[in-house]
Amino acid sequence: xxxxxxxxxTGGARHLRDRARNHYMDAVSSIAFDVHGRHFATCQDSVNExxxxxxxxxxxxxxxxxxxxxxxxxxxxxxxxxxxTCFLKHIDMLHExxxx
Numbered sequence: 001x002x003x004x005x006x007x008x009x010t011g012g013a014r015h016l017r018d019r020a021r022n023h024y025m026d027a028v029s030s031i032a033f034d035v036h037g038r039h040f041a042t043c044q045d046s047v048n049e050x051x052x053x054x055x056x057x058x059x060x061x062x063x064x065x066x067x068x069x070x071x072x073x074x075x076x077x078x079x080x081x082x083x084x085t086c087f088l089k090h091i092d093m094l095h096e097x098x099x100x
Contacts, residue, residue, distance in 0.1 A: 019075060019087045022051045024063045029100075038067055039091070043100040061097030063090050 018024040029045040042063050047056035065088050072080040073089045080086035 014069075014086075016072070016086065016088050018063075018065075018090055019073070019077070022053075023048065023060065024090050024093060026051065026060075033067075040065055040067055045099060047098050058098045059095050061094035062100055063094075064092045065090055 025042060025044065026046040026048070027044050028042045030043045031040055032043075033040045042065070044060060044063070046060060047058050048060040049056045071089055072086040074080050074084040074086065077089070
């Protein structure tokens with residue numbers, strides 16, 4: 001969820017996810033925001049088995065995102081435009097730190 005109230009007179013929020021949610025957002029157990037609301041991090045209760053498709057490899061951990069709607073991308077990882085399905089673009093992941 002990205003708060004869009006700052007950019008709007010009516011406020012509101014959008015439900016968004018990462019394009020590769022089965023890795024970066026699998027079983028999110030917590031979310032933390034920075035003091036200014038510009039970034040947030042997710043923690044996953046997962047051992048990275050790609051929704052049961054592979055054996056666990058534990059190559060995952062905290063994931064950092066920007067809250068800026070200008071950072072959203074489409075399915076081709078291009079800037080999101082009107083009419084596109086928009087996705088979050090992760091900034092970084094602390095790998096080998098699963099089940100945080």
